[in-house]
Amino acid sequence: MKAAVIDNFDQPPAYRDFADPVPNGPEELVEVVAAGVHQIVRGQASGRHYSSHRQLPMIPGVDGVCRRSDGSLAYFGGLRAPYGTFAERAAAPMLMPLPDGLDPAVVAASMNPGMSGWNALAVRAALQPGQSVVVLGATGASGQTAIQAAKLLGASEVIAVGRSAAGLRAVSEHADHTVRIDSGTDWPAQVAALADHVDVVVDYLWGEPAAGLLGALVAGRADSTRQLTWAQVGSMAGSPLALDSELLRSSNLHLIGSGLGSVPMEQIGTQLPAFLGHLAAGHLHVTPVRRRLADVTEAWSEPIPPGQRLVIVP
Ligand SMILES: NC(=O)c1ccc[n+]([C@@H]2O[C@H](COP(=O)([O-])OP(=O)(O)OC[C@H]3O[C@@H](n4cnc5c(N)ncnc54)[C@H](OP(=O)(O)O)[C@@H]3O)[C@@H](O)[C@H]2O)c1
Structure with missing residues (x-):
């Protein structure tokens, strides 16, 4: 499959071929629809974030929206290293069905930044x-x-x-x-x-x-x-x-x-329906700046307007 691949922590990702993921246990093979370039993604792709597995080559991307084999859309993340969400396909261990009518690029742009404050306030504080x-x-x-x-x-x-x-x-x-x-x-x-x-x-x-x-x-x-x-x-x-x-x-x-390691996954799961309800109602919305996976190298260093989010679409 085609993917954005980090071969060197000092370089932006390259668009190139990468071995298809093979689902393991409960993982489900899905088609990626949209994935956001969040600060954590940039931190992992440069090897600097505390959650970086520092294994090269790697595909960056912590979450996104995918299409399942039945055609439905879901939010997904938590992929097994060295896989990430900036690829045509993924083996997803965690899937959350999306309500109808949500724009996948808006979901991909909004979930990580939006859930950061929601979890900090509702769960941690x-x-x-x-x-x-x-x-x-x-x-x-x-x-x-x-x-x-x-x-x-x-x-x-x-x-x-x-x-x-x-x-x-x-x-x-x-x-x-x-x-x-x-x-x-x-x-x-x-x-x-x-x-x-x-x-x-x-x-x-x-x-x-x-x-x-x-x-x-x-x-x-x-x-x-x-x-x-x-x-x-x-x-x-x-x-x-x-x-x-x-x-x-x-x-x-x-x-x-509040972040990866301090907010239990089950508690994030219990907050997601309320969060998605607000997103569907037009709250907590981050505007996506869409770029094609094939253009990921140039898009990586493109200036993005404040408060908006670069979203990669295969
Ligand atoms: N723990 C979690 O769950 C979680 C989740 C999401 C994000 N985060 C973290 O939260 C932080 C912000 O993420 P984001 O999504 O908001 O990123 P973002 O959309 O790229 O925005 C970054 C913001 O930081 C501001 N900034 C940068 N350096 C600054 C400084 N020295 N003093 C004051 N403001 C400064 C920028 O302000 P200007 O507009 O003035 O340039 C910009 O508005 C990152 O560290 C990210 O890793 C954590």
């Missing part, structure tokens, strides 16, 4: 209706859908914090407040001043922005014993963070992560 939420790194595809997820899950107030002014303008219709990360301002204090208490932070940045905001939120708390749940989801601003021990002793800070 167990957000309660009426709680207030900050989304740090709100201008990416994941951050913008996390704002909507917080509202759909009953948050009373959502503060969107991000770097690009244009990205913040784009998310302002869903967020109650927006604050721009600008090294020339005390933006963490601006965020802290917007709410008497923040209950949950969904963090896509980590690094310096997270350290600054964490300090300001703890310092600005009216009741230091009220729980502040910090859900770490992405690290666009860097992986290390210097954490002052006083922050933990002087507040009721719960520092948790």
Whole structure:
């Protein structure tokens, strides 16, 4: 079959022949319809993501939409290395039937970014209706859908914090407040001043922005014993963070992560129907930028508009 193949972690994938997958045990042979180029996909294809199996050659791609032998469409993922979803065919161990009427490219673009905030809030932070939420790194595809997820899950107030002014303008219709990360301002204090208490932070940045905001939120708390749940989801601003021990002793800070390895697969499965229902209703939607599998090498480094997602269609 034809596939996008990584032969070297420093190079984009090449469009070339690769051995067809042979289903093993419960795996089902399917035709790939659409697959998204998410940050995790780029991280695995460069060997840098913690979930990378670092086996070459490999086909990248963690999830997508496929057609089963009965003609129906399903969401799928979790393929056995070295296989990924940027190929004509796959042996899928995990399949979730899709409701009628969903555009496969929209599903492929939206599931990974959309489920990141949904899982962080609904599963890991167990957000309660009426709680207030900050989304740090709100201008990416994941951050913008996390704002909507917080509202759909009953948050009373959502503060969107991000770097690009244009990205913040784009998310302002869903967020109650927006604050721009600008090294020339005390933006963490601006965020802290917007709410008497923040209950949950969904963090896509980590690094310096997270350290600054964490300090300001703890310092600005009216009741230091009220729980502040910090859900770490992405690290666009860097992986290390210097954490002052006083922050933990002087507040009721719960520092948790949400991602592959921390969210049990069964819990992801229980959240998927609700998530897909919202997607079908037009919420949590990420706009796909469709490119053909044959053009994957050029598409890999193409600039994609903020908040949109490159989707490969065989
Ligand atoms: N754990 C999970 O389940 C999960 C799932 C999905 C994604 N993620 C992670 O979440 C992160 C975001 O993913 P995404 O899908 O939103 O990616 P994306 O659509 O490519 O957006 C990335 C965003 O990061 C922002 N950014 C980059 N460097 C920054 C910095 N130094 N300071 C502030 N903002 C910065 C960019 O802001 P500008 O607009 O200003 O350029 C852009 O909006 C990634 O680390 C990804 O791996 C985790």
